[in-house]
Structures are given as C-alpha cells and as structure tokens.
Amino acid sequence: MTKPLSQLVENIKPSGIRKFFDLVSEMRDVISLGVGEPDFDTPWHIRDEGIYALEKGKTFYTSNSGLKELRNEICGYLERRQGISYNPDTEVIVTVGGSEAIDIGLRALINPGDEVIIPQPSYVSYEPCAVLAGARPVIINLKAENEFRLTAEELKSVITPNTKILILPYPNNPTGAIMEQKDLESLAEIIIENDIYVMSDEIYSELTYKGEHVSIASLKGMKERTILINGFSKSYAMTGWRLGYACAPKEIIKQMTKIHQFAIMCAPTTSQYAGTEALRNGDEDVKIMRNAYNQRRRFLIDAFKKIGLECFEPYGAFYVFPCIKEFGMTSEEFATKFLEEENVAVIPGNAFGKSGEGFIRISYAYSLENLKIAIERLSRFINNLRSKQTK
Amino acid sequence: MREELLSLIEKNSRIGLEELAVLLAASEAEIAEELAKLEQEGIICGYHTLINWDKTTKEKVTALIEVKVTPQRGQGFDRIAERIYNYPEVKSVYLISGGYDLLVTLEEKTLKEIASFVSDKLSTLDSVLSTATHFILKKYKDHGTVFDKKHVDEREIITP
Numbered sequence: 001m002t003k004p005l006s007q008l009v010e011n012i013k014p015s016g017i018r019k020f021f022d023l024v025s026e027m028r029d030v031i032s033l034g035v036g037e038p039d040f041d042t043p044w045h046i047r048d049e050g051i052y053a054l055e056k057g058k059t060f061y062t063s064n065s066g067l068k069e070l071r072n073e074i075c076g077y078l079e080r081r082q083g084i085s086y087n088p089d090t091e092v093i094v095t096v097g098g099s100e101a102i103d104i105g106l107r108a109l110i111n112p113g114d115e116v117i118i119p120q121p122s123y124v125s126y127e128p129c130a131v132l133a134g135a136r137p138v139i140i141n142l143k144a145e146n147e148f149r150l151t152a153e154e155l156k157s158v159i160t161p162n163t164k165i166l167i168l169p170y171p172n173n174p175t176g177a178i179m180e181q182k183d184l185e186s187l188a189e190i191i192i193e194n195d196i197y198v199m200s201d202e203i204y205s206e207l208t209y210k211g212e213h214v215s216i217a218s219l220k221g222m223k224e225r226t227i228l229i230n231g232f233s234k235s236y237a238m239t240g241w242r243l244g245y246a247c248a249p250k251e252i253i254k255q256m257t258k259i260h261q262f263a264i265m266c267a268p269t270t271s272q273y274a275g276t277e278a279l280r281n282g283d284e285d286v287k288i289m290r291n292a293y294n295q296r297r298r299f300l301i302d303a304f305k306k307i308g309l310e311c312f313e314p315y316g317a318f319y320v321f322p323c324i325k326e327f328g329m330t331s332e333e334f335a336t337k338f339l340e341e342e343n344v345a346v347i348p349g350n351a352f353g354k355s356g357e358g359f360i361r362i363s364y365a366y367s368l369e370n371l372k373i374a375i376e377r378l379s380r381f382i383n384n385l386r387s388k389q390t391k
Numbered sequence: 392m393r394e395e396l397l398s399l400i401e402k403n404s405r406i407g408l409e410e411l412a413v414l415l416a417a418s419e420a421e422i423a424e425e426l427a428k429l430e431q432e433g434i435i436c437g438y439h440t441l442i443n444w445d446k447t448t449k450e451k452v453t454a455l456i457e458v459k460v461t462p463q464r465g466q467g468f469d470r471i472a473e474r475i476y477n478y479p480e481v482k483s484v485y486l487i488s489g490g491y492d493l494l495v496t497l498e499e500k501t502l503k504e505i506a507s508f509v510s511d512k513l514s515t516l517d518s519v520l521s522t523a524t525h526f527i528l529k530k531y532k533d534h535g536t537v538f539d540k541k542h543v544d545e546r547e548i549i550t551p
Contacts, residue, residue, distance in 0.1 A: 021549045034549035124551045173551075291395060295414040302413040345549060368414075 012131060015124045016351030020335065024345045031374050032366075034345040036173060038237035038318070039365045040292075042274070043285040046236060049277035050270045058269055064261040065253070066094025066245070067272045073279035074245055078230075081205075082215045084223060090250035093257055094267045094275075098203045098231040098244035099125060100260070105199055105227045105246055106133040106165070108255035114164035119150045120353025121321075122169040123201070135164070141355035144323060147312045148177035152186040159190070165197045168216060171204035174352045174361035175321040176297075176314025181214045188219045198226045203244070206235035206286050209294045210315035217247070224249050232271075234317075235286050236278040241271040293318050296364040296371055303375045307382055318365045321349065325358040327385050335360055341384075342377040392417060396425060397434070402535075404438040443538045445530065453482075453498050453527040454505045457491040458513065459520040468492060471518045480508060491523070502526070 004010075024030055041047075065071065071088040078084050086092055095101040106116065106129050116130040119140040130137045138158050142148045155166065168187075170179040179187075191198060198216055205213040217226040231244025244267075246256060260266075278285075300320050304311045311322035324334045331348035339345055347363075349356030364371060392415055399414065400406060412419045429435040444451045460471050468486050475495055476484040482496040495513070499505045509524055530538060 015551060017549055017551050021547075024548050030548060032548045035546050036550040037546060039544070039546070295399075298416050299413055347549065351551070
C-alpha cells in the first residue's frame with residue numbers, strides 16, 4: 001500500500017511508558033514498582049457474581065447506556081459517598097473502563113480548535129484523546145511546591161476565548177496529589193466565570209488518605225458543566241473487567257451515548273453484573289484495601305525520610321512521586337540505571353508530561369514484603385550515587 | 392487505631408514495634424502502651440504461629456466433635472464446657488446454635504487416641520447426650536490463610 005495512514009494518528013507519540021516497558025521486558029527477575037493497577041484480586045463475591053451471570057446465560061448485549069440496575073447502583077453510590085444526585089435514566093453511561101469515558105466525553109464536546117486544558121504530570125491518555133478529538137491541548141505544568149495541586153492562578157493564566165474543557169485528574173496518577181474542597185472552590189469560581197466544562201477523572205476517588213474525596217461536581221454551579229468519570233478498576237481491583245462510567249448533564253450523556261452505541265455497543269455484560277454486586281456489597285472490601293494502601297504509603301514516606309529522598313507526602317491513589325534532581329540525571333537516566341544496577345523498575349516521571357522530569361513514580365500496589373526489598377535496593381543505589389558525587 | 396493494630400498483628404504477630412509505629416502513624420510508645428492495654432483487657436490472648444503440620448513428619452490427627460449435652464440448672468452450658476476444655480488435648484470448645492450444642496476440636500497423634508478420648512472421657516460425662524466425630528482429611532485454609540498457594544504476580548510489569 002502506498003496511500004498514507006491517518007496523519008493525525010501518525011503524529012501522536014507512542015506512550016513514554018512503552019519505551020521503558022520494552023527495556024524492562026528484556027530483563028529477568030525484575031522487582032517492579034511500575035504497575036498502575038491494584039495488587040489485590042477482585043474480591044471473591046464480585047467474581048462470583050460474574051461467574052453466576054455467565055452460568056445463568058446472561059451473555060447478551062445490555063442497553064447501550066448499561067444495565068438499569070447498575071446505573072441505579074452508580075447513582076446510589078454517588079449520592080451516598082459524594083452527595084451528588086444523578087438521574088440513572090438520563091445522566092449516566094456505563095463505559096469500557098474510565099478510559100473510554102475520557103475518549104467519548106472529549107469527542108462529544110469538542111469542535112475543531114477548541115482548547116482542552118490538561119494539568120500535568122497526569123495520566124498518559126488525556127493529551128492524545130484530546131488531539132484525536134480535534135482539540136488543541138493546553139498543558140499546565142504543575143509544581144512540586146504546590147504538591148502538584150492545580151492552583152487558581154495557574155488555571156487563570158492559560159484561559160483564552162477558545163478554552164473549552166478543563167481536565168481535572170485528582171486523586172492524581174502519577175503524583176498521588178489530591179484536591180481538597182478549598183482547592184476546588186477556588187477553581188470553580190474561575191471555571192464558572194469563564195463558562196468552561198470540566199472533565200473530572202475521579203477513578204482513584206476511593207483511595208484518599210486525608211479526609212474523604214470531594215468531587216468538583218458537588219460544588220454549587222458545577223454539576224451542570226462537569227463530566228464526572230469513575231470506575232471499578234482501582235476501588236474494587238477490577239482492572240481487567242474493563243468497567244467504568246461517566247455522569248453528566250443529559251444533553252452531554254445523550255451525545256456520548258451515540259458514540260458509545262456505534263463504536264462499542266455496551267460494556268461487557270459479565271462485568272456489569274459483577275460491578276452491580278461491587279457497589280451493592282463492596283464497601284467493606286474498599287475499606288480493607290484502602291487501609292492496606294495507607295500502611296504501605298506511610299512505610300514509603302518514612303523510608304524516603306530515612307534515605308533523605310525529597311518527596312512531598314501524597315494523600316491519594318497508590319503512588320509516590322519522589323524528586324531525584326539531586327543526582328543530576330534525567331528521570332529516564334535514573335530509572336534506567338536503577339533498573340540495570342538493582343533490577344528494580346520505576347517509571348520515569350517525564351512519561352506523564354514534561355513537568356514530571358526530575359521525578360520518578362513509585363507504585364505501592366505491592367505487598368509490604370516486596371516494597372521492603374525494593375526500598376533496600378533503592379537505598380543502596382542512592383548511597384552509591386551519593387558517594388560517587390562526593391568524590 | 393485499635394482495630395487496625397489488631398488486624399495487623401493478627402496477620403503477623405512477629406511484626407516489630409518500630410514497623411507498627413510507621414504503618415499506623417503513631418509513636419512506638421503509643422503502640423506499646425496500646426498492646427499492653429489489649430493484653431490486660433484480655434483482647435489479645437496469645438501470640439501464635441500458623442503451622443501446616445501436614446508438611447512435617449509429625450503425625451497429627453484433628454477431629455471435630457459435635458456434642459449434644461443437657462444444660463445444667465443455673466450454670467447453662469458453662470459447667471459442662473469447662474469439664475471438656477480442661478483436657479489439654481482439647482484445642483477449642485465452642486457453644487453452637489443449631490442441631491447440637493458444643494463443637495470440640497481435638498488434636499492427637501492417632502485415630503485411636505481420639506477414639507478413646509471420645510468413648511472413655513467425653514461420652515461418659517453425665518450431661519453428654521451424644522457425640523458425632525468428624526476427622527479432618529486436609530486443611531485447605533486456616534485462619535484466613537490458604538495453605539500451599541504460591542502467589543504469582545500476573546500483572547504486566549509496567550502499566551500507566
């Protein structure tokens with residue numbers, strides 16, 4: 001074939017993580033701290049419900065927007081946990097993971113030339129999805145001194161007449177940063193004033209360790225301009241089930257449903273039954289997992305203190321994002337050298353945007369035993385680096 | 392903190408004060424004090440080790456015995472339970488709702504020893520009406536821990 005492939009797609013850079021993945025996969029017996037998914041198995045009662053659905057022959061398409069009982073449970077959950085009420089018939093769509101919701105949400109809103117504000121470091125798919133939807137991504141480089149929270153000043157400084165959507169990725173992957181009520185309130189004012197939509201990716205909402213997660217959609221005047229995205233992957237350890245959802249005003253959900261209907265049909269039926277069970281009877285599982293993550297988080301922060309590695313204390317997700325600037329290496333150089341010398345994989349911060357340069361992402365979706373071994377190696381590695389620096 | 396502390400040491404009674412302090416965001420002194428209180432209040436009753444005896448060469452037979460008894464006036468089941476749990480070979484005694492009254496676990500070297508305990512000691516107690524003895528053939532899971540299960544991390548090594 002000689003005719004060119006899509007120029008739009010060809011221009012998109014492959015994920016920065018991919019490069020590192022290729023390197024890691026050549027090595028043996030690597031201890032990885034590079035995983036972005038829970039180490040827990042999906043709780044048994046949830047898996048059992050999936051199995052039961054298969055046994056009963058529930059193997060057909062569901063309605064495009066998802067099983068009615070699942071949508072009911074989603075709305076019940078958001079009401080109970082965040083105090084936001086959505087109409088299960090018109091304001092919810094069940095998607096194939098939170099990722100699909102990001103994609104179709106952007107596509108449903110964007111006209112050519114619209115600007116999408118993306119705070120970074122953040123999850124790798126916002127920028128390409130915005131580009132594929134025809135938008136111009138506008139990056140905000142978040143700062144470590146603000147604990148990677150988005151400030152009102154930062155937001156103000158990038159708003160133009162073309163600004164259409166702000167992506168709000170909190171609790172944040174890769175930094176572990178959260179936004180508290182007061183932080184959100186100062187943003188909301190500007191958002192409303194400038195009539196901007198918000199895509200709030202709250203996939204880690206259940207994993208916060210300092211008070212309860214607050215959704216920006218719960219603030220006055222915000223629900224009508226917010227696409228709230230959440231899912232089952234992180235909270236219920238269900239990554240492989242590919243199940244997420246979006247809640248938004250009915251006009252937006254209607255357009256999103258069109259794309260979903262033609263591209264996807266519906267989220268996997270088995271997963272939808274399992275997800276219904278998760279929301280009905282899974283609160284206790286979440287609590288147990290959250291406690292375990294919190295203990296590991298405290299362990300890591302304490303270990304960094306002992307090593308003397310600079311790191312703000314993150315209160316969300318299951319990542320810590322220490323600074324490695326003192327070693328005079330790029331994130332990639334640091335991660336590669338650490339991998340080669342100590343067989344431990346961490347993710348270079350720049351994989352999540354330019355402002356991640358000088359940081360590494362360490363995931364604590366690993367058992368404490370595993371983390372202890374990895375930290376021992378990190379400590380040895382860093383001591384070696386430091387002793388070379390002083391020479 | 393109390394509940395979290397208990398669930399940590401329930402899983403690993405060898406965990407040190409220093410580590411507990413880090414995991415629970417408290418000082419070592421606070422943890423030590425709380426542990427002492429829990430022991431004093433009889434909430435922590437001992438520090439045990441979970442052993443899969445099947446993997447050792449030591450012979451060990453475990454039996455679960457359902458016991459029907461006549462409760463005694465003024466004492467209910469407590470007196471007969473005490474008479475049973477005082478035997479050192481008895482590992483546990485529970486009062487059970489439903490078809491029988493007491494569930495007794497017994498650990499011995501041989502079937503014969505268990506048989507003789509049941510026929511000579513247990514059945515002859517005045518208030519014991521009947522017994523049914525079940526032998527454990529294999530333990531799959533005990534105290535929340537699955538025996539013989541190797542954990543394999545099947546996740547991709549790196550994901551965003």
